[in-house]
Amino acid sequence: LLSQFDPDNTGYISTEKFRSLLQRHGSELDPHKLEVLLALADSNSEGRICYQDFVNLMSNKRSNSFRQAILQGNRRLCSKALLEETGLSLPQRLIRHVAYETLPREIDRKWYYDSYTCCPPPWFMITITIVAFFLYNGVVLDRFVLQVSHPLYLKNALLYHPQLRAQAWRYLTYIFMHAGIEHLGLNVVLQLLVGVPLEMVHGAARISFVYVAGVVAGSLAVSVADMTAPVVGSSGGVYALVSAHLANIVMNWSGMKCQFKLLRMAVALICMSFEFGRAVWLRFHPSAYPPCPHPSFMAHLGGVMVGITLGVIILRNYEQRLQDQTLWWIFLSIYVIFVLFAIFWNIFAYSLLDLKLPPPP
Numbered sequence: 194l195l196s197q198f199d200p201d202n203t204g205y206i207s208t209e210k211f212r213s214l215l216q217r218h219g220s221e222l223d224p225h226k227l228e229v230l231l232a233l234a235d236s237n238s239e240g241r242i243c244y245q246d247f248v249n250l251m252s253n254k255r256s257n258s259f260r261q262a263i264l265q266g267n268r269r270l271c272s273k274a275l276l277e278e279t280g281l282s283l284p285q286r287l288i289r290h291v292a293y294e295t296l297p298r299e300i301d302r303k304w305y306y307d308s309y310t311c312c313p314p315p316w317f318m319i320t321i322t323i324v325a326f327f328l329y330n331g332v333v334l335d336r337f338v339l340q341v342s343h344p345l346y347l348k349n350a351l352l353y354h355p356q357l358r359a360q361a362w363r364y365l366t367y368i369f370m371h372a373g374i375e376h377l378g379l380n381v382v383l384q385l386l387v388g389v390p391l392e393m394v395h396g397a398a399r400i401s402f403v404y405v406a407g408v409v410a411g412s413l414a415v416s417v418a419d420m421t422a423p424v425v426g427s428s429g430g431v432y433a434l435v436s437a438h439l440a441n442i443v444m445n446w447s448g449m450k451c452q453f454k455l456l457r458m459a460v461a462l463i464c465m466s467f468e469f470g471r472a473v474w475l476r477f478h479p480s481a482y483p484p485c486p487h488p489s490f491m492a493h494l495g496g497v498m499v500g501i502t503l504g505v506i507i508l509r510n511y512e513q514r515l516q517d518q519t520l521w522w523i524f525l526s527i528y529v530i531f532v533l534f535a536i537f538w539n540i541f542a543y544s545l546l547d548l549k550l551p552p553p554p
Contacts, residue, residue: 205241275302276450284311291390295438297448301511305394315392317401321427322384324369341372341425341475341487347554352488353412353424356553358539364412365405368427372475372488376426379468383431383461387438391508399507399515400434406528407433407499411492413535420543421550422476422489428468432496435461437504444509469493485551503528 206214215231275289288309292302347354351366371377392400411429415422439458442449451457472490480486502524507515515521543550 207241211242274299275306288393291393293449294390294451295394295441295508296511297441297445305511309393311393313397315389315397317397317404318384318388318392321368321404322381341481347423347482347485349554353415354554355416355421355423355543355550358416358543364409367412367424368408368430370425371427372425372472375471376428376468379464380427380431383435383464384427387461388431388434391434391438395508395511403433403437403499403504403507404430406503407431407496408492409532410495410499410528412495413532413539414495414498415489415491416539417535417542419476419489419491420546420548422486422491423551424492425488426492428472429492429496429499432465432493433500433504435465436497436500437508438500440501440505441508444505485554499528 276293278289281289285306288306289302292305296302296305346352349370351363351369353363353367357363371380388400388404408427408430410433412424415424439461442451442454442458446454469490472488472493475487476490478487503521506518506521506524510518510521
């Protein structure tokens with residue numbers, strides 16, 4: 194194909210030859226992909242199309258140059274919206290629903306609908322839910338939730354404890370425990386209802402990064418701002434995903450076509466506020482095992498901060514490479530600086546401040 198349409202090996206195809214190619218083979222293509230190809234042909238004023246952009250499109254890859262071409266040729270994409278198509282199977286309707294729940298632009302929704310193959314499936318959120326919430330608490334401890342009033346609450350190798358902060362794994366593994374069945378249940382619901390669709394669209398790498406960054410930021414925020422308290426629960430990661438999703442909806446309000454978006458936002462905010470309020474109340478409630486206090490609520494705030502910074506950038510740039518975004522580097526630098534600051538704080542501040550920490554479990 195390249196030798197036929199680009200005999201001089203310039204890396205470009207003339208728009209005339211490109212259009213003839215589309216006329217000849219357009220019936221073999223998905224109609225949505227054909228729309229984008231025609232938009233690509235309309236967008237170039239130089240009379241030629243980059244062959245690599247064409248290859249990227251056909252192989253379901255995207256690039257910044259392709260993105261700019263589509264932005265210029267977007268006028269061709271005003272035909273029937275994806276939402277108006279009929280005769281779709283149940284899986285197709287599910288994929289379309291996810292597209293409208295998470296993506297603000299019709300071209301991105303069509304791109305996602307055409308290219309999504311469920312391979313790989315949203316394994317990260319499902320796996321972390323099963324392992325974190327059921328496998329450990331249900332199989333190892335013979336109970337599906339570890340209450341903070343349970344004798345094994347503190348004598349556990351997973352929760353974050355200020356006296357054991359040198360054990361680095363605790364800054365992550367505290368998500369495997371929860372302070373009550375209501376804490377567990379709300380995190381499970383938010384994680385699956387929000388996290389799974391986001392992973393279907395943005396992939397496991399991006400969503401796991403936001404989730405883990407929120408988890409780490411949560412425990413480090415506790416070690417800096419609530420230095421005498423332990424931490425349990427996956428709220429840091431969950432709040433990072435939910436806050437990033439809600440912020441993305443607000444920033445792209447006019448483009449988001451999901452049904453009942455205002456009601457959905459209100460319900461999510463009410464659930465998050467209820468869970469956060471419960472965490473604040475529990476933190477200052479008399480402890481069942483004095484002098485060790487109940488778990489801190491600062492992990493929630495750490496997750497929110499990650500969500501509205503790194504998370505928003507990741508969810509907003511569905512089709513672009515994050516390393517090309519200036520804001521991505523700025524927020525990533527701020528996050529790295531915070532992590533380094535928290536590490537040094539944990540090494541030196543506890544001894545310098547001469548805090549009275551709860552005894553080790």
